[in-house]
Amino acid sequence: MNVRDFYFDLPQELIAQDPLEDRSASRLLVLDKHTGEIKHRHFRDVLSYLRKGDCLVINDTKVIPARLFGVKEGTEAKIEILLLKRRENDIWETLVKPGKKAKVGTVISFGDGLLKGTVIDVVEEGNRLIQFSYEGIFEEILDRLGQMPLPPYITHQLKDKNRYQTVYAKHEGSAAAPTAGLHFTKELLEEIVAMGVTIAHVTLHVGLGTFRPVKVDEIESHHMHSEFYIIEEEEAKKVNEAKKNGGRIVCVGTTSCRTVESASTEEGILKAGSGWTEIFIYPGYRFKILDCLITNFHLPESTLVMLVSALAGRDHVLHAYEEAIKERYRFFSFGDAMFLTDLHHEEES
Template sequence: MNTNSSSLDKNVNSYDYHLPESYIAQTPVTPRDHSRLLVVDSPTTHQHQHFYDLPQWLNSGDLLILNNTKVIPARLYGHKTTGAAVEVLLLEEKEQNCWLALVKPGKRLQVGAKIQFSSRFSENELLQATIIEKDETRGGRLLKFDLPEDTPLMSILDKYGEIPFPPYVTDTEANPEQYQTVFAEKSGAVAAPTAGLHFTDELLGRLAEKGINQAQVTLHVGMGTFRPVEVETITDHKMHEEWIDVSEETMAKIRETKAQGGRVIAVGTTVVRALEGAVAAQGDLKGFCGKTDLFICPGYSLQVVDGLITNFHLPRSSLLMLVSAFVGRERLLSLYESAIAHQYRFYSFGDAMLILDNT
C-alpha cells in the first residue's frame, strides 16, 4: 500500500479531474455484476475486466467485508401550512422522532414553521413536523415529528418518503431496489454503499464456493459522503461523523484471516472507514460500536484493510482522497484517465475498481 505523501497530496486542487457529463451513470447495468471492473493488480499494471470476473482475482482464505446498511426513504415532499411546497431530506435521528434534515426552500423555513406530509397511499393520512432549531454548520433544520412516543418515524416512513438518489442522478430509469445492495439489512443510510451494488446472490455464492469468506459491518452512509472538501489544505478538513458497528465476530474473522495469511478486502470506502475507525478508537482489532470522524488520505497507514473494491468518485471528495491512500494520488488519477479513455461509467450507478494488496 502507498503510505508516502507529498505537498501536492495535501492540496485540494490536486484532487481535481475533468469528467464529461455523459460519463456520469444515470441507470445501473443489469444484471448488477455485468458492470466493468478495473483491476489494479500491481504497482505498474491494471486490467480491464467485468465484475463477474471478481472470483478469479481473489484467493481462498481471503475475507470480503460488506456494509449491510440499508437506505431509508429519507426524501419527503410536503407543504407549509400556508400551502408552499417543501422538500425534506432526513439525515440523522437525534432523539425519538426528532431528525436533522436538509430543507428546501431553506430561507422560508424558520424555527416554528410547521410542515405537513401526505401519505403516498392516502391524501387524508397526514404527518406533521415542526422546525424546532437551525443547524448552522450544515444549513439544515431540526424537525420534531408529531407522533406518539410508541410510534417511531422509521416504522411509518415507507408511507411518506422516497429513496433518495444522489444529486448527480437526474435522468434515471432505476427503481429504488436498484439502489439497495442484495445484502442490505439494517436501515439507517441516506445513501447507498455503492461498491456493494455490483454483487448478486449468485456471485456471492461463487465467491463462497471458492473459499472466499464474508463478514459484515454497518456504517449508515450520510449525505456528507457527496460533499467536496472545501479547505485548501486537506489535512485541515473536518470529517463528518458517521455511526459504525463492527462486531467482535467480524473482528475475530479478520484476526483469523490475517493469522492464516489471507487478505482483508473492503467492499467500499465505507467499510474501510468502519474498520480503520474501529481500530483507531480501540487501538487494536476488537469490536466497536460508536461514531468515527476518521479522515483517511495519503500518508495514512492502513491498519486493517489489504485490498479495496470501490466505485469511481467525485473530484475533490474525501472518498477520492481515501482511495489515494491505497495507490497514491498520481497513480489514482492516471487510473481515472484510463477509465475515462475506455469509457467507464462513473459514480454511484457506475463501474468499479479492485485494488489488491500487492500495489
C-alpha cells in the first residue's frame, strides 16, 4: 500500500489556528463506517449517536509544558528543547534545536539557572538524552518555564494553556494532546453518563511520533515510535462488561484506540496493565475491541488517516474528507470532529 493512496489536497486556511470559545460547539461529521453515508452535525449532537450500554473510552493523559528555551553555558547560544520521553533519574529523551550545538557534555541553562540540563547521549534520529538538575519539584519548574508544545502547523500563541488540555486530563506525560477529547465539556460528559453510557479511562502518553511523517513509499515499512500506556483493572473491567452485554466500545481519539487495541487479546478481551506500544493500524487491520471512533481531521498521508481508513475504508474516508473540505470544516488539533459509527443501527434504536 502506497503512502500516496492517502493524499488529499487541503487548503491552508482550513487549518484551525485557535480553539473555539465553547469546546462542544465544533462541528461533527458523522460517517457510516459500512456505507460511507455522511451527516453534518454539531459536536454536542454526539448524544444522538451514543446508546445506553455503550462504553466511551477516553485518554486522560495530560500535556506537559514540554517546550523549553535556554542558553548554552559558555557561549550563551540560544537552544530550544522539547521533552519527548521521561527516562529514569531525571533523564529525558529530547529534541534539540539547533542540534549541532548540543554535543555530549553541553550544559544548557533555563530560567537563569533555575533548571540545568546536561547532554549525556545522542539517540536515534539525532534526539538527545539530557539529564536535568534543579532544586524543588520538576513539574512546578516546568510549569513556570515551559510552553505548550503546539504542533508546527499552529502558528498562533495559545492564550490559555488549558485549552490544549482535555477537561479530564490527569496524568502528566504527553508531548501532544489527545485532540479528539478537546471537544468534550464536563456538562456533556455528565449528560453522556446520565444516558447510561459508561466512561472508561485509559492513559497513553502521546509522543511526537504520532505526527511523524511517513517517509517510506510502502506504508508497511513505516515504524511507529513507542508510547507508554497504562490501563487500570477497574477500567478494563468497564470495557469488558460493556462488550459482554452487547454495548459498543467507542474510542475518543486515535490514542485511546491504539491503547485498547494494543492491550486486547485476539478474542477481544481488554487486559489491565502497562507497557510500551508501537502499534501501527492501517487498512487490512482487524479491530479486536473498538466499534466506533470519535476523531479529528488529520494530515494528508499521516498514520492517523491510515488508522481511520482501517476502520471505515479508504474510499469512504477520503470522500468524507472531500465533503469536509467542501463544507469548510476546520482541520487538525483545534479543528472539528468526525464520528465513525454505524448509522442505520442508530436509526433503528
